[in-house]
Amino acid sequence: MAPDMQTQTTEAKAKPRNLLEVKGLKKYFPIQKGLLRKTVGYVKAVDDVNFFVREGETLGLVGESGCGKSTAGRSIIRLYEPTAGDVLFRSRHLGGEGNGLINLMGLPPDKMKTIRKEISMVFQDPINSLNPRMTVSDIVGEPMFIHGQRMGPETEAVIVNLLERVGLRPDHLRRYPHEFSGGQRQRIGIARALSLNPQLVICDEPVSALDVSIQAQTLNLLQDLQQDFNLSYIFVAHDLSVVQHISDRVAVMYVGKVAEIADAEELYSAPLHPYTEALLSAVPKADPLYKSDRIVMQGDVADPSNPPSGCYFHPRCRYAQEVCKLKNPELRELKPDHFVACHRAEELKLEGI
Amino acid sequence: MVNYIIRRILYAVIMIVLVSFVSFVIIKLPPGDFLTQKLAQLRARGDRSAEGQIETYRKRYNLDKPFMWQYSTWAWNFIQGDFGESFEYERPVSEMLGERVTMTIILSVATLIVVWILAIPLGVYSAVKQYSMGDQIITTISFLGLGMPGFLLALLVLYFAITVLNVEATGLFSKDYIDAPWSWARVGDLINHLWIPAFISAVTGTGGLTRIMRGNLLDTLGQPFVEAARARGLANGTVIWKHAVRIAINPLIVILGSEAIPGIITGGGLVSIVLNLPTITPLFVDSLRKLDMYMAGTCIVFITMLLLVGNLLADLALAWADPRIRLD
């Protein structure tokens, strides 16, 4: 099977195959009240999300707080058990049916554990994401330990190798997380994510908590590693410029739904969704000469437990019409590889950067 | 709000039923009952008619009936205000408890007031002047107070009163007023006696509360809104009292309900035993020893009721003090 896959990859170089397909993913958190913990409603954190990730590419997942981007990332590997939907993944270890994709939903625990070798995560908080009671060697080696590798000189060599790869020294092995700076901690987290040689890494706001200079170092490291290990990333962040920098394609989310997905350059230069346009315009540009007619969105991000009718963005949208209040727009492929969920996408002429 | 109170009261009723039932079970656990003890006593005295007398008692107190019958009858009568009869004193329990419940409430409330009036300013001072001389002194005294259980302090006070002052500092009334009807003179006499238990509870209760207040306020003083208030140009005192203390006191109200009130009622109970104060606990302990079933059951129901009411009041106070808390 393995050689077969390789030939396929070389053939399909022009357009790599899909590594991951997310279809109709939903994650509702129940709101419970009262003595009997009766469910009185749901926070629709992720509400019917569809996207795919190709082999070797980075998909940026961007949006404002509460748009469900992190929840979506976590639901993919079932850290949160999704309410509905399918996540199809091309596993190296488990053969899938038909097109080679295997559905992670409803996968029995032992098989899911195998999948966890192939999809790993990097987290946001450099303080919270490392167990303060464990040494670097324990932390980075933990995934290997979980998957049956015993600690020994061999494993340790692997760990040292990983540490060096992310720019830490072998003598850091026996130290504890509190002895490192934020940037170094994030490197430890990245080393841990790579320890099982994954195909896909879900980066959950990996640079949001870092200083500007450290942020650049970390982004460069992630890019280098992607090259070296042939990784695919799902890169969750709220900073549009960071996402643009690192992503091949970008998905913009708003209140649990995907508003637009497209190639990064196209999305930023020619957005099709009014929310994308407004968001791009709102980002402060590091250029004092840049003076644009800023589109200031009115009001706050909609409440995911009580979203507005129709298109969730309509109360803040300056192009909203009657239909937007009534009907929820579908995500459709307007141009090749450019998906948008807006009723008026065809007629609107929107400005990018 | 009203809904919440009704629900809480319902919940309390369920709790009281459970507690009273469990205490009945517990009292029934040891082999024998009040009458077997009594029988043994009478026999020891050589009373010939002992067996007969016991039989009469057994009938009178329904002790010949099954356990469930005893409990449900007692519970049913309890609701109607008849708490049964004490075996030991052969008087209705209600008669014996009446004034003691009042005294327990008076004593607890007095304790609470003394402790809060002392602890909050001390805690505030200690936090605002952290590591100062005053703080060190307050901290040391708080530790002593924390380590000093009420009943032991009561013993020491008693010792001091007997050996040094040559008075017997027990009871809540002088001999003249014990059975006198309520009058201003009697109230004066009560206040005259109240200071000893009040002093004891002040020493033992204030320490812990001061430490908690200090810790809370230190946390609160580090909060951004305190800095923001200061940046608005408010005077130091206003910042501390209106903004920081106001917030730091909320956790204290939680503690009031969950720890302070139970502590005062039960801890105060032990002090009462040493000082021979007319509160519920001495009677309760006595009835437990004597297996005086209805008396013990009623006592524990009243103690639990005081606790639950105290809890409810604390929760209501918290909801009033903190707009973030919604009762529903």
Next chain:
Amino acid sequence: MSKPLHDPLIEVKDLRVEFDVRAGIVKAVDGLTLTIHRGKTLGVIGESGCGKSMTARAILNMIPKPGKITNGEIIYHRRMKNSLESQVDDIIDLTKVDPDGKVIRQIRGGEIGMIFQEPMSSLTPVYTAGVHINEAVSLHHLVPLQKVGDQIGEQVQAHRKVTKEESRVIAIDMLRRVGIPKPEERVDNYPHQLSGGQRQRVMIAVALSCEPAMLIADEPTTALDVSIEAQILDIMRDLQQSANMAIMFITHNLGVIASMAEEIVVMYMGKAVEQGKVLEIFQNPKHPYTQALLRSIPKLGKKKTGERLASITGMVPDPFNLPTGCVFHPRCPMFMAGKCDKIAPQWKKVGEDHSVSCLLYE
């Protein structure tokens, strides 16, 4: 008004703030000099721990323990607001006033307002938005005469306390001005009933309710979403124009500073390394740190595939153990051995309104 619009308001001269902690002394601010002009915006930029927040607190004489101002002065050119003796001007060294005294308390909130990074926790949770504004208004009671002056005789009641009703009117008015919808209802809302953006607006309303001569904004939008950030920045710009207010804008976000500030001070490890007009600094940065900082952020809309960011090597140094000479030298790409690690750089004028503290230009 006859007075000049843009004369100096605050002059910070050789300011030093030190924290005496157990592990040693941390120089939070180390010899900082800057000037803030009336009606203008000064941007202070730097990474976390560079001392920018401490500078702001020093201006209000609010350095938290165990820190203290050990050197320098902060000259405040006070212009009495329209009190009866309105033409009296005054020059105060803010480092010398009693930190709990009456003078500094009049200045705090009344003449220099401040907003903080954390809108979530900058409002006291048990008081409504209205209470917060009323508190500021009733403290600095000269203000209402401007606001409600047309309703009541200004001359007579110059020192009158604001009544509750008036204060409420002011509060609602302020909330409306900062763009809070339905201010009549929001005025009675508690902080937890407001969204993050609304809370920051309330903070701005509180800070501006007394029409201060200057507003210190310490990372006011860092915790907010971009769409809300844009709203808040717009409000600040509008209010500045209408009231000729100076703003000291502290942030680590280069984008925000580019769109807000007229002048910029770049700080690194408690020291200013470069200052000048915003255009100058962005287009012609002189200090290697400023250059690196500008290059290390990804720029929106200017993507080349596979492009790498220029990053600053190494890490922020240990504050207890600062490098000798120029503090930036261990990370500096232009490091000159024997010079940068020995000599502390002096200020050098490199253009009109543009100076830099770097040995490359000496």
Next chain:
Amino acid sequence: MTVVEQTTPAAPAKQKQVSQSYWALVWWKFKRNRIAVLGGILLLSFYFGFVFIPEFLSPYELNHTSDFVEAPPTKLHFIDTEGKFHLQPFVYGMERKLDFKTRARTYVEDTTRMYPISLFIHGDEYKLLGFIPSDLHLYGVDQKANPEAIVLIMGADALGRDWFTRILYGGRLSLMIGLIGQVMTIIFGMTLGVMSGYYGGMIDQVIQRTTEFLNAFPDIPLFMALAAAIPTFWSPIAVYFMLTIILSFVRWGGLARQVRGLILSLREREYVLAAKSAGASDARIMFRHLLPGTMSHVIVIATLAIPGMILSETALSWLGLGLRAPLTSWGVLLQDAATVRAIHTTPWELWTVPFILVTILAYNMLGDGLRDALDPYGTR
């Protein structure tokens, strides 16, 4: 908070060449708190002295009765009647006098008889730690040479037993009941708390309701009721164990609730999610990631709760509902001492109180220091 911003970046990494684990850091912080260290040392010596070697520390055997019924403490002398100074302290012989009118006993010193007090003296035989036979006592008067001599530094009880000896022996039971009880509480409380927090659902509901019920019960009355239910004919040892179980049974609820709360918050920590995303089993997450995170909390809670246990035993025994006479605990000793009559006639029996107080104070000092050092709330 703003200070933190100034001091945290990269500071610790360079300063310490040797890596420090969490517990090493805790120890380092704890050592600097002198009050807490003092508390710890006091407790260590109390436990060592009272639990392991009370037989050696006391001059007599526990049940060494004498004729000196309710004798007041014997005075130690350094200077004799002739004004001569002795480096070795001595006691005079005691003479009992009975006042026939008031029926009161009084003791006077007979200055003609002098008995020196020696260290490491041979006296009553005992078995150290239950198996090492010995007759060595820390101090005392030579019983073989002067059988009529006695030294009672804290007086004697109604059977003429040395009160200090009784306090030493009583400490063993009182101190141990707190420790054993707390260990049981931790075992109950942690297991149920972790299960409740991690699994949720029905298990959580049942455990939650039970703890609520235990909470609603006023705890000292509950102790009393439960203790009163211990049959009178049980052997003292059975009563002792029953009492320990009761103490921990009443107290586990609070701990379980706190642990549950901690688990609920730790469960969402990113390092737990990271372990989960790597495929860690429930057991691994619970024991490797969650439980160690609660340890510092639990240790602090436990340390501060032990004095409560000791006091509960003392109070119950004092009320006559706990340990009973053939056993010697501080509570049992209080029973004798705490009556108005006893305070009149044998006030020295209140010597028990300072011992209890110092123990409780030491625990509070230790606990407070541990709270700072362990920093369970992670504020620094």
